Amino acid sequence: MFINRNNYESIIIDYLDGKLNASQKVAVELFLDANPDIAEEIYSVTGFTLQEEYSSGFSRESLLKSFDDIDEISTKNFEEFCIAYYEKDLSKQSEELLFNYVKSHPENNILFELYGKIKFDRDNKVQFSNKGKLLKPVISPVRRILYYTIPVAAAILLFILFRTGSKQNFNSKGVTEKLISEMNILESVTNSDEGILSEDKKGPHKMNLSHDFGANNEVIAVFDTNNSTTYEKVLLASIKPINANIGTNTGEADSEYGKLYSRLTNISVTAGKNEEAIKKEEAKEDREKVLFWEAIELSLKGIGALTENNLALYTETDDRGKLKGIKLQTEKFEFERRIKRNINN
Amino acid sequence: MTVAEYNLCVKEFADRLYHFILKNIRDDEVAKDIIQDTYEKFWIRHDQVTFSKSRSYLFTAAYHTMIDYMRKKMNLTLVDEPAEIESGFNSAEPDLKESLNWALSKIPQIQRSVILLRDYEGYSYEEIGEITNLSESQVKVYIYRGRLALRKLIGNPEVLI
Numbered sequence: 001m002f003i004n005r006n007n008y009e010s011i012i013i014d015y016l017d018g019k020l021n022a023s024q025k026v027a028v029e030l031f032l033d034a035n036p037d038i039a040e041e042i043y044s045v046t047g048f049t050l051q052e053e054y055s056s057g058f059s060r061e062s063l064l065k066s067f068d069d070i071d072e073i074s075t076k077n078f079e080e081f082c083i084a085y086y087e088k089d090l091s092k093q094s095e096e097l098l099f100n101y102v103k104s105h106p107e108n109n110i111l112f113e114l115y116g117k118i119k120f121d122r123d124n125k126v127q128f129s130n131k132g133k134l135l136k137p138v139i140s141p142v143r144r145i146l147y148y149t150i151p152v153a154a155a156i157l158l159f160i161l162f163r164t165g166s167k168q169n170f171n172s173k174g175v176t177e178k179l180i181s182e183m184n185i186l187e188s189v190t191n192s193d194e195g196i197l198s199e200d201k202k203g204p205h206k207m208n209l210s211h212d213f214g215a216n217n218e219v220i221a222v223f224d225t226n227n228s229t230t231y232e233k234v235l236l237a238s239i240k241p242i243n244a245n246i247g248t249n250t251g252e253a254d255s256e257y258g259k260l261y262s263r264l265t266n267i268s269v270t271a272g273k274n275e276e277a278i279k280k281e282e283a284k285e286d287r288e289k290v291l292f293w294e295a296i297e298l299s300l301k302g303i304g305a306l307t308e309n310n311l312a313l314y315t316e317t318d319d320r321g322k323l324k325g326i327k328l329q330t331e332k333f334e335f336e337r338r339i340k341r342n343i344n345n
Numbered sequence: 346m347t348v349a350e351y352n353l354c355v356k357e358f359a360d361r362l363y364h365f366i367l368k369n370i371r372d373d374e375v376a377k378d379i380i381q382d383t384y385e386k387f388w389i390r391h392d393q394v395t396f397s398k399s400r401s402y403l404f405t406a407a408y409h410t411m412i413d414y415m416r417k418k419m420n421l422t423l424v425d426e427p428a429e430i431e432s433g434f435n436s437a438e439p440d441l442k443e444s445l446n447w448a449l450s451k452i453p454q455i456q457r458s459v460i461l462l463r464d465y466e467g468y469s470y471e472e473i474g475e476i477t478n479l480s481e482s483q484v485k486v487y488i489y490r491g492r493l494a495l496r497k498l499i500g501n502p503e504v505l506i
Contacts, residue, residue, distance in 0.1 A: 079493060079496065080489065080493075083488075083489050083492045083493065084489075087463075087488065087489075089485075114496065115496065117441055118445065118492050118495050118499075120368075120445065120449070120460065120461060120465060121464070122361065122364055122464075123364065124360075126360065126364040126367065127360045127363070128359040128360050128362070128377070128380055129377075130377060130380075130381065131355055131356070131359045131360075133381070134355045134380075134381070134384045135352050135356075136348050136351060136352060136388070
């Protein structure tokens with residue numbers, strides 16, 4: 001015996017110094033396994049662990065066997081070979097061995113084929129029905145422009161209607177009906193998008209109204225939010241002289257509002273001449289949350305401030321945040337409408 | 346991972362995850378809850394997970410959510426306990442698919458899981474090991490034992506083929 005209780009000390013030293021060959025190392029490890037008192041003594045003195053030694057030299061991998069090490073198939077290992085064949089774990093050589101066995105033992109052919117059928121195919125008809133709840137809203141840059149455009153356009157439309165009415169009679173039936181008709185248009189627009197422009201973990205941002213003067217000395221009403229990352233400019237050329245500039249402000253040098261309100265997002269309404277068409281200057285991911293009707297309200301306030309009409313829009317929502325009622329108000333005029341919704345909407 | 350990529354992961358993998366969990370746990374409502382939980386965890390970490398690793402991440406998360414659930418609610422022993430193999434699927438006209446599904450429900454959970462990951466998703470032993478926290482060798486052993494158990498459970502091959 002290479003190692004025993006009488007000679008182990010010198011051998012262990014060689015072992016710890018890495019002077020033993022692979023078979024001697026195995027003999028030492030087996031000896032330590034069989035003599036735990038000595039193993040404990042060695043470990044406590046040296047701080048050495050068997051695991052560390054394994055990683056430095058001897059590998060258990062060398063003890064592993066594969067199907068190639070089996071020369072003969074019998075009833076005892078036939079099924080294991082069948083499984084290995086269908087798992088594609090066999091080498092060509094082992095496959096040949098299996099085929100020859102099946103050929104010479106045809107009674108096992110059925111069992112061999114059966115293993116090929118012990119497989120489970122995914123059933124594409126099984127579907128997770130709540131997938132819709134898992135999806136997260138993605139607002140594309142183009143769509144975002146629309147989200148920003150629609151409320152201001154709507155606000156200006158309301159204002160135009162308001163102005164038209166003011167020249168005639170606010171309380172006249174015709175004007176009210178027209179306004180209701182336009183409100184229906186707004187409602188159909190908003191229903192599809194739940195009034196959410198974009199979202200952020202911080203929730204909706206408050207906007208503050210302020211006034212300034214543009215390059216052509218036009219009056220600008222600026223509604224500031226924060227966390228801006230985009231700048232988009234929209235011109236509603238058909239409704240002159242009132243134009244709407246809606247943007248999130250990056251503070252970039254070429255941005256007029258960027259210079260003035262760096263790092264602020266704004267929705268601005270200007271009174272002045274502007275010949276530009278609808279223009280998108282930049283679109284990046286926008287993470288702030290702005291409610292659709294909030295934007296309309298702010299836009300309307302902007303128009304009201306410019307025209308000294310004190311226009312205001314009030315909205316009422318249900319528990320789920322869906323619009324229930326809308327009220328347009330100035331010092332001289334008030335229009336209120338409640339929206340009927342199906343309970344399932 | 347972007348939000349769009351996250352949504353793609355929902356569309357691509359939610360059905361597959363659900364099928365895998367449902368086969369394992371055999372309770373529709375629980376399976377749905379597990380998928381819901383899995384995607385909630387995934388969403389929290391979506392900016393740390395690359396799209397290429399998403400499938401593996403989702404299966405790992407779903408698998409461990411399922412195991413947690415089983416431990417808490419069903420008090421199951423999750424070791425490789427031997428199945429009580431009583432050959433013979435009770436059906437007047439035995440059909441292999443039916444028999445297999447029945448047999449699958451009878452084998453130990455770990456064998457069932459590794460076989461389904463192998464067959465449904467085509468994962469390698471190594472990938473299954475990463476998902477289930479097993480070594481490659483253990484995965485292989487469980488797959489072999491599982492298939493052998495399935496064969497014994499479905500009984501006489503001549504009746505079925």
